[in-house]
Amino acid sequence: MAIEMHSHPTDGEDGVVDAEVIDVEEPSRSERAKAWAASRRTQAAAAFAGQRARVAQRLQLWFATADITDEHLAQDIERKRRAAHRGEEAEARSQIRMLQAQLRGASKKEAAGISILLAGAEAQLELIRSDNEDLVKVEGPALSRARWAKKAGRLASAIGVVVVYLNVVTVEPMLALAALGAAPFGWWYLSRPVDSASGPVDLTKNPDGTVMVVDQETGEVVPADAAPFMPDTLANLGRVSLVKRDAAHVRGESDLVTALVKAGIITEAQRDETHLAGVIQPSGPGWTATVELPRGVKASAAISKVEDLASAMRIKKTRIEMSADTSDDGHEGRFVLWVADEDNPYGTAKHPSELITADRWDFWQQGVPLGADARRNRHDLHLIWFSLLIGGLMGYGKSYLARLVAAAAALDPTVRIIVITGKTGPDWAPLRHIAHQWIAGATPEIIRQVLDVIGTTIEEMQDRGTELDRLYEEDPESVPEGKITPDLAKKGMGPVLLVVDELQELLDGAALVQVPVDEDRDPEAGGRVKTRSGRDLMVEGFARYVRVTRFVGGMGVFITQRPDADSVPTKLREVCAKRASYRVKGDRSAKMVLGDDAVANGAAPHLLTEASRGVVVLDQGSDDGHVTLKADVIDLPEFKEICLRGRQLREEAGTLTGDALAYGKTHAAEATARGLIADCIAVMDANSVDRIRTQRLVELLQTRHPERYTDLTPASLQAQLRDAGAGTTRKLGPIDGMANPNGYTREQLADAARK
Template sequence: MAIEIHPEDIPDAEVIDVEEVSRREQMMNAAKARAQQAGAALGEQRVRVFARISAWYATADVTDEDLAREIERKRRSQTKHGEVELGARVKGLKLQLRHADPEMSGALAFELAGAEAQLQALKETDADNYKISGRDLGRARWSKKAGRLALSLGGAYGYVNGVAVEPLLALASLGAAPFAWWYLSRPAETQQPKAGVAPFIPGQAVPVEGVGADGTPVPAPVWTPPGQFVPDTLSSLGRVSLVKPESARVQGEGDLVTALVKAGIISEAQRDQTHLAGVIQPSGPGWTATIELPRGMPASNAIGKLEELASAMRIKRSRIEIRPDNSADGHDGRLVLWVADQDNPYGSGKTDSELIAAERWDFWKDGIPLGPDARNNRHTLDLIWSSIMIGGLMGYGKSYLARLIAAAAALDPTVRIIVITGKTGPDWAPLKSVAHQWIAGASPDVIRKVLRVMDTTITEMQDRGTELDRLYEVSPEKVPEGKVTPELAADGMGPVLLVVDELQELLDGAALVQVAIDEEMTPEGGRPKTKNARDILVDSFARYVRVTRFVLGMGVFITQRPSSDSVPTKLRDVCAKRGSFRVKGQNSAKMVLGDDPVNQGAAPHLLGEDSKGVVVLELGDEAGHITIKADVIDLPAFKDICLRGRDLRLAAGTLTGDALEYGKVDQAAAATATLLADCIAALDANSVDRARTETLLGFLAAYKPSAYGELTGPQLQARLREAGAGGTRKLGACEGLANPNGYTRDQLTEAGK
């Protein structure tokens, strides 16, 4: 039998509310969850605080771009500060030199020259000096890290000492602690790429979306993660603002095509048939684009409208270069456009030629180092097997370009040099020490001498051809191409360089001379017929170029009046290479370079007054023409080069002709200068400013025994008289005598001037 027990039957029983128990359990679980969340949040705060502090010490808040700007700013500031200091130093030295005595002036002048050279080097500092490398960025970042650590340590040291002196400082810092904790522990903001904007990928160049109306490339928008540095492939464009205030800036390929339409290169109907082959890309100090023209339209159509295109793009014509695309993928309907980021991309400074420091040069192997183009690519001229015609207005650098060629030849002892200049002057005087023939002037006698030299030279070069024929019969392996080889050149068949300057003066002078033609004498034996020497001279120069090329005959012809009279077509056409500096018009440009190069974009007539040293070179090969800023060799450096070339020829036994005779005079002058200098040095060594002949002879024998040990008194007097010092003079009281004869230091110094 079952027994039922009810709660009410038990007086002390406690009633359990199940719902209340469940509610309390939920409250406890919620409290535990809140405690866990609070702990987790506190942990996250600690992580963020320590992460932010660590990031600050690691300089994670400083991007490479910020560091690069800071480094460049410091370098430019240092350069400017150096210019100011050197400028003040130069002014001070000039003032000292103006009031210095003769003994100190030499040292001051030397110091002044060095200071001026340093100042000029600072002023000509180019963009390459401000390029930032990865190592520069690394050093700058570590320097900033060290600075922050030092700042923290210094702050902690100051805080501890401050608390010791003023305890209220500790209470103040405790009050600021919560705010600092909140600031450091706040969640970091996340950044996501913007819609339609490509993310930046390290190692890739910044893409260029298009080109503005002013000719400046427009970078495509690129999203960069926080702290990520984008390599500035267009930094040079970014530093110099070329946007004209009145120019509307439009972007994209369409803008460039619009410029072609406005320039009249293509019509509006041909817009859709014109597009870029690839993208607009940075190229040196500028940008380049390859343009596909409509089918049937040659690139020469655009090349002939350079000025119109510059007007359409609202930039100066000097900033634009156009040429057909001669690359492997190119064709006659594709052109390459290059736009500089400056109105004068070649700059106004001068670059010294590397030939100045060269001890020796291989004219055959190394060619002639010329200089950089607008993209800062250096170029070399190979003149073997060819000749060059150089023309242009006065004062723009023709002689400097020709001097580069002559300097390279002078430093190669296998090269024979012949100089013919239509006027006297110092431009080519240094070559007297190495030139086989050196002729200056345009008088009738000089013109006749030039004709004789040309006949003799051509005959000698033809004799080389005869020798090549003989070698081909007996040893054909020595002349595999029927031309002179480097081995034959080293054995005596070296290059022959003919330098003809002031061609227009020579032709004008020759026009006044009549030359007898023996083969056309009358049967009665009367006077022979004559011919104008101008025609004969042109024929001689052209014939030299034609018949001596394969035996290493080369010519450099320089004229400053590009016209049909000063640049005979017969001579120009046989010169495979041509160079033109600034000229006044397209006709003059064609007179020097020829029609085809000008039609293909060579434009010396578009060079401005600030284009000194800039030359357009037609190379006579697939490369077409180039425009460069020629390096510089001044006359003192040219003289040093020629003297080195003379020593090389003396050692090689190749010094011939006029250079040998010139050397004898030069050696006598050098010996005279040495004698006077030795006499002055001997007096100074004995602390006297005058001496009798016998005493001076003793000083010299002690100073240089090998040179003056056997010299007698009468011989010394004769040599000093030849040196311009004159005879002995009364010295006044000297060497214990009342008024003996002898020489004074001032007398010897005056003779040496």
């Protein structure tokens, strides 16, 4: 029969398969059985050959005494230490998985304790991972002990051989004499110089085309694709057909250079000029290599072809990260390539933020704990002296990232928070407990209020600058850099965090508003007052806030879900030194958020997929460049608890100001009303009644909670329950020996509690 191969994407690959027609004869049942038997024999032969090679190598090392040199002893000790190290790491990983499973099913109270244990286990895993120096640092005493152990083993073996030989002499003298004559030749053969080449060696090929190899270091028989230090992503390079497989030996660096040629990053003529700076090595759940390009080929040009490289390597683009080499040895012709073992190296599980269980936070020193990158490295964001722009498509996590920043600021009582959001909703409602100013919506009245707040805030921050000038004249050491310090923050000059959400809604609403800018009337405009577009004034106000308040602690977080020229004005983006982008459609939108330079250096939010929810590309505006990470999560109920702790911290420190004071009074009244209704229902349930007279209800409340209701009277109880939404008293019918007194029913109070 004929099999026709058409060009189409394959599952798990970004490349395509070249079309070809291959005539394949349908094998009979007996032929398939023979092929299977041949395959089994081949594998058995390969396994036997591998075992034989391993035994021969060990005998050779023993007779040549090559395994008691310092180099070989050090390698042997290091190998054993690494095996033990892998065992410790596996045990730590198992404990983390167990705690994560417990955390998913735990109550909120239990989750706090489990989170602490989980953080400790993760810290232990990081310590194990980073403890590489002790693995390879083999001291003299360790070498000496290993050498004497091997010598003792050889001595015991020699004594055993002598004893056996003497016994043979007494039984078969001629056989013993022949063995004595052959001994020098056998000793010479086994003690010849040892070939120290390591790595996989081809043994045979299975009928299905799989190459079986034996590793000279371990003696294990494995397929060539699974050979040590050979990434699967490179092993697939030679396989360009689904039917015919090229079983050529994988050479690591050579195959990676081949991929660069196929991707069009270099030409075939430049192959010999391209090499790796170092070796391909494991890095987290993947592998990494630093590529030295030919002279005249820029790393930025290579980075822009990440999709072409993914096609050449027959993997998804989400597995590849390419970035400029910013190390001391790096230059414009060198880039760092990292390839993940899985299509989604960030996983799908949510990671709760450590801020959820923190009692307080030092925004100055600790920054904002963000999350982990694909290599499982944790990252923090330090926002003092900087502002952050967040963009991306709707539903991928922008508000969650901004919530991490707000939560860290909420737990530091020296930080003043101002919230401006272009739409109403619960996303930022918890911050009303602590926000100095809180504005929601995009109506013309609200737009004018936003402009006033920005102007007033800038004036207040400039007054701080005047105060810094005075302090510098009186006590220069208190302002060594001309900026606020943590000590000044504790004395009332703390940082100010401006959170602006739904920036695109605010700008659209401001575009419909004309704002007077001069009280004098313009003769050229028919005597009317000069006005300007509210949008222009808002963009200028936000940008000016970032510029002029930075040195006195002003910070901004601006969030937009429509990254285009209208919703991300260049004037505002350029003053935000730190930028973060979730998934966007196309590199043009990526450049709108992150800027041209970041995208040219490998920042690629436009390559994220539907499965990349919670994954953000962060450019911190420093020499470190960008990082792609999975952000931690704080859900709304947890965020509210954090804000309530932040309110308590501010009340204790005397830093609760502005709108939060008024909201606190209203919230306290609402809480008192809810508490009264709950107490009424509780005393009725305790006495198993569903109707109760007002006087009787007062008596029960005073008996159960005398500290709260000592001065309570039937009239005041009726007034408070009416304000709480329970309404007025009702006729209860016959009760307590009375014909039809007034009072309350449990259903009436329960309805009020649900409002």
